[in-house]
Amino acid sequence: MTSPHNRNTAADAETHGHDEKVSLPAARTGAPQPSAPPELDYQGRKHRRAMDNATLWDMARKIPAALIQTGRLAWTVDRRMTLTIVVCQLLSGIGTAVMLSAVAKALPQLMVDDPREGLTHAWPALTVAVVAMATGAAMWILADWATRRLNPKIASAADLQLVDLHMRAELAAYDAPGFGDRSQAAGIGAQRAVDIADDAKTLTNGLVQLASAAAVLTSLHPVLLGVLLLSVVPRGLGGVIAARVDYRVHDQTVSARNVRGMMRWWLCTAELADELRANTMRRYLHFWYQSMSEQVSSREVAGARPYLWITLLAASLGGLFTLGMWASLAGLVLAGAMTTALAGTAVVASQTAGRALNSIIRYSTVMFHHGLYLSDYYDFITEVRTMTAARGTAQATPPRQIRLEGASYTYPSKDSAAVRPITLTLNRGEVVALVGENGAGKSTLIRMLTGLTVPTDGTVLWDDTDLAAADAETVWRHVGLVPQKNGHWPLAARENITLGQPREHGDERIWDAAERVGMTKALRELPQQLETLLARSVWGGHELSGGQWQRLACARAMYRQPAVLVLDEPTSEMDARGEHQIFRELRAMAPDRITVVVTHRLDNVRMADRVIVLDQGAIREQGSFDELVATEGSLLGELYALAQDR
Template sequence: MAPVSPPPPPPAELRFEGNPGKNPLGEASFRQMGSRLPSVLARTTRMAWETDRRAVLLLLVCQLLVGAGSAVQLAFTATAMQPVLGNGPAADRLRAALPALVVIAVAAAVTRVATALCSYADGRITPRLTTGADTALVEAVCRAEAVAYAEPGFADRQEAAEMGVTRSRTMVQDATRFTAALVRMVTAGGVLSVLHPLMFPLLVLAVVPAGAGAVLSARVTYETHYANVGDRNVRQMMRWWSTTPKYSDEVRANGMTGYLLHWYRALSARIDRRTLTAAPRMLRIVLASSALGGVFLVGTWATLAWLAVTGRVDLAAAATAVVAVQTSLAALSQLVIHGAAMFHTGLYLADMRSFLDLAHELAPKRGELTAPAQVAEIRVDEASYQYPGKDSPAVDHVSLTLRRGEIVAVVGENGSGKSTLTRLITGIYLADKGRVTWDGVDLATADPDTVWGSTGLVPQNFAQWPLRARENVTLGQPRTVDDGPVWDALDTVGMRDAIEALPGGLDTLLARELWGGCELSGGQWQRLACSRALYRRPPLLILDEPTSQMDVRGERDVLDALKATAADQITVVVTHQLENTKVADRIIVMRHGRITEQGPYEELAHGGGLFAELLALSKDR
């Protein structure tokens, strides 16, 4: 009998915690929550003003017109009611009320036109505001220090900030409707207060419970969102990894489909469970606020009836009061709905703002010195670097000198610090101790853009950009208007025939998932990645496992290209294929973050050290 396989393990418990994460409602009182509205309204206005000032001015004018129109309609309703409810023939009473009715009709038309113009202004502001928020988020992530990705909670904070971008689509609309409702409420409330001072306070009491309920409901919704951030973040990542064609072969051939679906369903169920757990709280809040508001609303109508029956207000005033009550009630309801929406949006905007502030703090602030454009010597002096959360440094007190015209190979076992060393040399990471200098300029004091403008890097995990073949070589930074240098770079790595065979040549989109796109093999992609670095003609060229996916011919093309261009640059090659280190002038051997050996190939191959041991093992495979 075959052994029974155990069920797949459930997804790990994920918490939205870490250094940057803090629930903005964790210690907030109801008063503090309510006080957020003015700041959210002010922030929305400021963001809209920066986006389109004319549209904001149009919105403000239209809001005033809507308020004025509502006031005129109510005031002239009272005027029209006097003759309508008076004595005499109906025709005479209607004739006497006609001027007031015309004014009411004109005011209603103006209000409708102003409302339409508000929608037009919102349509001008919202797309650009949303795009601006989205672009700011992308820029913040791109400009943050590379080490930020290793910070605990950074990815979760980014996920929370994404919700802020999403909510920015309704931000202006909610603010517009909130202020419009506020204006209508003030005008209608003013009419009610004139008719009788008791009416408006009672009406406010009828709506306040609904407002409190809406804010409390928004808090519950946000708490659920906050608890689900980590799970949603990982679920989205798992969705991409499970459905992208790039890994479809591995998923199918390894029988992973069932487990991935189990994982996805389990995460989704956990998210849904938290949402459903919050439903009873939401129900209690809605029932309590609705019941209390209903009691006060009944009191409002009863008071109006008592005033009319006892003669404390005449029939015309009572009729006007009915219209004013309905207008005020509608305005107050809209005020509550959109005020709660603004409060809700404000929470997500706070997440977005805090992430942008965090990313700004983590953006490079290294100084304004200009790194040499044609660096001749790079010195690493007693440099150490330790990743966040790790117990030991990845690079530990390393000293090294690299000179123009030299090819240096860096070898060692996995985890020995090879790739980290290249990141220190290029200034992607800054040393925790020691320093790295380019011709005497400390990278910690140099403008990073001037450093990276002089580097070419082919990392282990290179990008397969969904761009045209041409942009995959130039990376959007063409040196000339013609394609001559592009073809030269492709010739260098033996990719001309492959690119010419594509349907559109250099204009072919390299993304099989998109209509009209084509795909390259793994080795062809790696050749293309090498052509990018060679196209840049950088003073510093670093290739991290540049030929791991290539055939023998492609590997030979790249190594020959390195020899041909070596005189004009500093070249660093990180590799596990030790035979390829013969192309190097010097080999550096790393172990546990330190340099244990260095020298030419023949010397190390017969030196009896780690290099000789690894070389012997590679030949035995």
């Protein structure tokens, strides 16, 4: 819906003449203002309103689990640094306990009539206190150093595992409902892994410091620990409630911030710069971006007031209880239950314990928040591991024949099949053209032929090997695929052709593939030829045209010299000369492989040995181009006639 805040902004600017303060294009020009983007508040997140709905007990149970998960991740990444952090935390706590005990021993000796005599007796304890305090500080610094060394490794390990599983997952996983949302949540969890490692260090340090200070306070007088807890609890509860306010703002704006972030990339990238300008989209998109920013900022500003009142109330209550603690100490001294020296030690211990408790409550809340996202990460990792392409152990070899026996495929959450049961045989040396209207099932059939997906019913056989029972990597080793949407990889030109394939033949085979697709001249004209980075957005990088990228994708497939070569609209952006060259090479390479071509340019279909026409997921007709075009009622004939009338 349209935000009232956005409507009023433009209206006020025009009324008061403050146009220079408002960047809404419609406000400056007086043109009708477009509708503001709707308020986005995605309802499907797993942990929606998690902080609001969580009790303190829920948080208390979640935090140990988050600590354990973080510890396991850190342990698998770098055991030495993990042990360093743990040991340093313990030594820091011991240092605090020794320091407070030494202060408790030194203060009575200092509080005598003769300062020199008191110092003479107290200096050993004071020396121990100073050394213990310095040791504790040094341990904290060392733990921080170890954490800084560990964090980059944690970030890399979490991200690499996520990326690796995405690349190994069955393609059907991407079609599962909500997969993209869960993937995004897992990505956030991987990013939060570093934050939670820092939080875990600070939280555990607070726990150790609290235990040390509490032990000293209890030894001085048991009532002091109870009074201390009362002085800190209001601030702790205030911290939890304030964190809920922060999280509510985060939760309500996460969708808007995600969409705004995606839009920002599109507004600033060169890929859409032409379309944005030529279609005069700048004004609207700038207005859209600002409106979305205002939706986010208005919610953040609205959360500032309750945050202030909560913090003030918690601080006031904490102050009252702190006064109660000082009063308790004074009462103990006046009643003779505690000496003035011990009261001084209690003040130092209470301050240490108070800081530790504040740290514990603050970082417990933060860890609960981060822990939700970390659990998303681990849940997604577990889910995708069950979806990786681990089908069987049979070793696929270059096929002389591909047979589909009643093979069909239905996408997850779909009622009707994308490809209905098909029985079909493809032979080595044959060039087969797949033809059909949009949505006929051509891309899905290609996925089944190449083992990218296994049929939901029926079988696909390479010779006698059922692809559903074969090691997927051994299948793809013999496939060369030029997809309809090919990758413009930000790599050197050499790697854009080889993509990590062995280079036993040096550059000769690379240049041969380039020659086959007509890219030799373009590659030699690059500043560093094959070493040139093909990424214009990076300093020193260069860009290719759309047709050149398609030629490079064809060269990539030809370099592999595959047994099964599949090209999906391989020449849609090429000129006539390039298109002719590609299809001429396909014919020349045909005897050694099974070649499948998908194209809507029906003149190119003439070069195929056989044309298979798909219609609504089923084979409607097949045969030679001339036979099908001449057949009355042929779909190919109808499509070809329409193409000739353009």
